[in-house]
Amino acid sequence: EAGVVQSPRYKIIEKKQPVAFWCNPISGHNTLYWYLQNLGQGPELLIRYENEEAVDDSQLPKDRFSAERLKGVDSTLKIQPAELGDSAVYLCASSRNRGGYNEQFFGPGTRLTVL
Amino acid sequence: QQQVKQSPQSLIVQKGGISIINCAYENTAFDYFPWYQQFPGKGPALLIAIRPDVSEKKEGRFTISFNKSAKQFSLHIMDSQPGDSATYFCAARSSGSARQLTFGSGTQLTVLP
Numbered sequence: 001e002a003g004v005v006q007s008p009r010y011k012i013i014e015k016k017q018p019v020a021f022w023c024n025p026i027s028g029h030n031t032l033y034w035y036l037q038n039l040g041q042g043p044e045l046l047i048r049y050e051n052e053e054a055v056d057d058s059q060l061p062k063d064r065f066s067a068e069r070l071k072g073v074d075s076t077l078k079i080q081p082a083e084l085g086d087s088a089v090y091l092c093a094s095s096r097n098r099g100g101y102n103e104q105f106f107g108p109g110t111r112l113t114v115l
Numbered sequence: 116q117q118q119v120k121q122s123p124q125s126l127i128v129q130k131g132g133i134s135i136i137n138c139a140y141e142n143t144a145f146d147y148f149p150w151y152q153q154f155p156g157k158g159p160a161l162l163i164a165i166r167p168d169v170s171e172k173k174e175g176r177f178t179i180s181f182n183k184s185a186k187q188f189s190l191h192i193m194d195s196q197p198g199d200s201a202t203y204f205c206a207a208r209s210s211g212s213a214r215q216l217t218f219g220s221g222t223q224l225t226v227l228p
Contacts (some may be wrong), residue, residue: 041221043218044218045216102214106159
């Protein structure tokens with residue numbers, strides 16, 4: 001079974017530029033998460049999707065961040081414009097919603113550097 | 116504010132030794148406590164997890180000890196190996212419909228050969 005796929009793996013941009021990250025979850029996983037991981041810190045949830053619906057986006061800075069999950073499969077996270085403080089690893093995870101504990105499987109992340 | 120506090124920040128252990136990582140939480144509404152292992156350039160991967168109605172869970176060389184009254188839980192790695200060198204995160208899941216994971220700040224473990 002293929003894991004969670006993310007691209008690009010690395011991205012370097014100048015501040016005020018836009019950037020987008022793409023995630024393809026594990027086949028059959030209806031729940032998708034985007035996390036932010038700062039250096040030396042644990043992941044922090046940005047947004048959670050159940051199929052194509054964003055059910056928890058309270059931690060997403062909506063002035064510059066946006067996300068979409070068209071057709072309930074792939075997802076894109078966008079930052080516009082990027083700021084220096086956005087330099088971090090952006091992780092995507094997916095899980096199968098079957099009730100009880102649904103293990104989250106993480107992708108390798110996209111490391112963003114804003115200059 | 117939901118928080119999970121993790122210590123130590125870094126840990127160096129000799130091969131064959133025991134690695135111990137501790138976490139403490141505040142929110143009594145947490146209902147599931149997983150530990151994740153993360154290697155450089157990889158995403159976190161579930162290692163072992165425990166529910167609050169159990170005091171201990173063991174899987175191979177990895178054991179979680181859970182103290183509900185103290186709101187603390189710990190990961191013990193027995194017979195630590197160089198291949199165990201990674202960053203370990205404890206986490207706690209909120210009960211209810213949110214089911215949100217709150218992660219600790221991580222422990223960078225180095226096992227010397």
